[in-house]
Amino acid sequence: xxxxxxxxxxxxxxxxxxxxxxxxxxxxxxxxxxxxxxxxxxxxxxxxxxxxxxxxxxxxxxxxxxxxxxxxxxxxxxxxxxxxxxxxxxxxxxxxxxxxxxxxxxxxxxxxxxxxxxxxxxxxxxxxxxxxxxxxxxxxxxxxxxxxxxxxxxxxxxxxxxxxxxxxxxxxxxxxxxxxxxxxxxxxxxxxxxxxxxxxxxxxxxxxxxxxxxxxxxxxxxxxxxxxxxxxxxxxxxxxxxxxxxxxxxxxxxxxxxxxxx
Amino acid sequence: xxxxxxxxxxxxxxxxxxxxxxxxxxxxxxxxxxxxxxxxxxxxxxxxxxxxxxxxxxxxxxxxxxxxxxxxxxxxxxxxxxxxxxxxxxxxxxxxxxxxxxxxxxxxxxxxxxxxxxxxxxxxxxxxxxxxxxxxxxxxxxxxxxxxxxxxxxxxxxxxxxxxxxxxxxxxxxxxxxxxxxxxxxxxxxxxxxxxxxxxxxxxxxxxxxxxxxxxxxxxxxxxxxxxxxxxxxxxxxxxxxxxxxxxxxxxxxxxxxxxxxxxxxxxxxxxxxxxxxxxxxxxxxxxxxxxxxxxxxxxxxxxxxxxxxxxxxxxxxxxxxxxxxxxxxxxxxxxxxxxxxxxxxxxxxxxxxxxxxxxxxxxxxxxxxxxxxxxxxx
Numbered sequence: 001x002x003x004x005x006x007x008x009x010x011x012x013x014x015x016x017x018x019x020x021x022x023x024x025x026x027x028x029x030x031x032x033x034x035x036x037x038x039x040x041x042x043x044x045x046x047x048x049x050x051x052x053x054x055x056x057x058x059x060x061x062x063x064x065x066x067x068x069x070x071x072x073x074x075x076x077x078x079x080x081x082x083x084x085x086x087x088x089x090x091x092x093x094x095x096x097x098x099x100x101x102x103x104x105x106x107x108x109x110x111x112x113x114x115x116x117x118x119x120x121x122x123x124x125x126x127x128x129x130x131x132x133x134x135x136x137x138x139x140x141x142x143x144x145x146x147x148x149x150x151x152x153x154x155x156x157x158x159x160x161x162x163x164x165x166x167x168x169x170x171x172x173x174x175x176x177x178x179x180x181x182x183x184x185x186x187x188x189x190x191x192x193x194x195x196x197x198x199x200x201x202x203x204x205x206x207x208x209x210x211x212x213x214x215x216x217x218x219x220x221x222x223x224x225x226x227x228x229x230x231x232x233x234x235x236x237x238x239x240x241x242x243x244x245x246x247x248x249x250x251x252x253x254x255x256x257x258x259x260x261x262x
Numbered sequence: 263x264x265x266x267x268x269x270x271x272x273x274x275x276x277x278x279x280x281x282x283x284x285x286x287x288x289x290x291x292x293x294x295x296x297x298x299x300x301x302x303x304x305x306x307x308x309x310x311x312x313x314x315x316x317x318x319x320x321x322x323x324x325x326x327x328x329x330x331x332x333x334x335x336x337x338x339x340x341x342x343x344x345x346x347x348x349x350x351x352x353x354x355x356x357x358x359x360x361x362x363x364x365x366x367x368x369x370x371x372x373x374x375x376x377x378x379x380x381x382x383x384x385x386x387x388x389x390x391x392x393x394x395x396x397x398x399x400x401x402x403x404x405x406x407x408x409x410x411x412x413x414x415x416x417x418x419x420x421x422x423x424x425x426x427x428x429x430x431x432x433x434x435x436x437x438x439x440x441x442x443x444x445x446x447x448x449x450x451x452x453x454x455x456x457x458x459x460x461x462x463x464x465x466x467x468x469x470x471x472x473x474x475x476x477x478x479x480x481x482x483x484x485x486x487x488x489x490x491x492x493x494x495x496x497x498x499x500x501x502x503x504x505x506x507x508x509x510x511x512x513x514x515x516x517x518x519x520x521x522x523x524x525x526x527x528x529x530x531x532x533x534x535x536x537x538x539x540x541x542x543x544x545x546x547x548x549x550x551x552x553x554x555x556x557x558x559x560x561x562x563x564x565x566x567x568x569x570x571x572x573x574x575x576x577x578x579x580x581x582x583x584x585x586x587x588x589x590x591x592x593x594x595x596x597x598x599x600x601x602x603x604x605x606x607x608x609x610x611x612x613x614x615x616x617x618x619x620x621x622x623x624x625x626x627x628x629x630x631x632x633x634x635x636x637x638x639x640x641x
């Protein structure tokens with residue numbers, strides 16, 4: 001996978017984005033592009049604004065400045081109609097799964113299908129079973145979110161995010177709170193979905209093992225200077241980045257401290 | 263003092279006039295009422311000022327964070343007095359803990375700033391109040407737009423959600439509404455009976471109870487019960503959904519939370535509030551009748567004929583229409599507070615409290631507004 005070589009127009013463009021709560025700036029002047037089919041990681045320390053960047057990219061927050069474009073079309077300044085259309089191309093998998101707790105897993109996955117497609121209930125049921133099977137949850141259709149484990153919740157969240165076959169999938173801290181094996185399986189799932197669906201993935205994480213395993217490119221958000229200080233392939237950044245903070249992050253504090261290189 | 267009460271020892275050894283060595287012995291644990299570091303330093307300085315301070319802990323048998331706290335305060339105060347201090351004499355573990363505590367410098371957090379002046383606080387309150395009213399009106403507007411979408415048959419919510427909310431806030435509230443309105447009717451009848459009996463006008467208890475229940479008390483009491491019961495539940499439900507990012511998940515899915523969550527709740531109360539109010543009116547009248555018939559010895563037929571004559575269609579409809587408005591109010595305030603809730607357990611609790619308080623205040627205020635308008639219309 002060498003997305004830098006193929007001269008494709010970017011799927012996502014983040015252009016001079018400044019994020020702020022009131023007058024408190026979280027990150028400023030964030031700019032990067034994501035090519036179709038790429039797995040792009042947003043990394044940084046705790047509190048650097050990674051998840052906030054994701055919520056800006058999916059339209060939960062309006063930026064203080066700058067714009068997010070999908071296939072060259074502005075998302076932040078789009079009209080309601082166009083925004084809704086663009087939104088339907090995005091799938092978001094939240095940190096804790098964020099499944100609707102009053103509905104079963106099957107109802108969770110089928111709600112977007114019932115809302116936005118003209119499919120018959122039977123067809124919807126088949127799609128729902130397929131999506132749940134894809135994330136390893138076949139047979140859990142009638143379970144409520146409170147009845148399954150944290151790792152299963154996250155995978156069910158992925159199934160719901162994929163319900164409408166979006167071309168862009170967002171993952172917020174997929175491995176947070178998971179044991180190493182479950183976390184690895186989720187990484188494999190992300191890679192597998194990219195390979196099979198060809199979807200573009202944006203993953204917010206600070207898990208080094210995940211970053212090296214899945215990322216084609218990554219952006220590093222720095223909590224001190226409140227902006228991005230590195231952009232590129234994480235392995236290259238680890239070895240060649242001129243920023244000591246980036247190298248330290250990618251090597252768990254120092255080259256001898258045992259940074260993982262899966 | 264015996265060594266049982268005070269297992270630690272402290273002795274200051276002056277090797278030279280300018281150098282002091284603090285000898286610590288015995289057990290230095292935080293439960294043993296350790297000496298005050300400032301006093302120890304004052305005593306050392308009291309004899310003659312020193313320039314160098316060190317520790318000797320060769321007789322120390324046991325220690326915990328009590329020793330570390332003591333030592334770190336001695337060092338801090340010595341630094342402030344310009345005394346050089348040497349920590350080499352402390353146990354190895356205590357030295358490591360001190361180094362660990364000093365590894366990251368104290369952060370100047372915004373919380374540590376001085377509280378703002380009273381003028382600034384008034385200003386902050388005022389702008390917050392203004393923002394809150396704008397948010398509330400925006401929410402009301404969105405809810406009404408969603409209602410418009412519903413009438414065009416395109417609202418996105420699940421029928422099963424609507425039905426379960428209806429069940430929760432309608433039939434399941436019957437018990438408490440019966441109890442409250444029966445007792446209120448009884449109390450009204452009782453108060454009326456005591457007063458009217460003096461004039462030999464006992465029969466007018468029927469008028470008093472019937473008019474008060476249908477026009478005012480029936481809908482207000484039902485609304486207050488619903489605010490405490492259903493409004494709080496809405497706020498807690500939606501607050502928890504917000505904490506769990508379920509509301510974000512709806513938005514990014516392109517499903518409007520107002521349509522999906524607020525609309526069924528508002529509809530349920532719009533449908534159930536008038537029914538509950540009519541029911542409360544009836545039960546209240548029965549409560550009054552218990553007093554009228556049981557205490558005043560009025561005949562049942564007489565009482566009910568009098569009641570029928572007293573209630574006109576206007577006051578009945580006034581009560582019922584007010585109940586619809588109160589229902590919308592309770593639903594919207596509950597949902598708004600839930601969706602505004604912060605993402606913690608405490609915040610969800612606050613959201614529920616605030617939903618109840620705001621609803622009750624608004625119910626009473628709206629009732630006042632109704633009274634003025636109806637008076638102007640001479641209804």
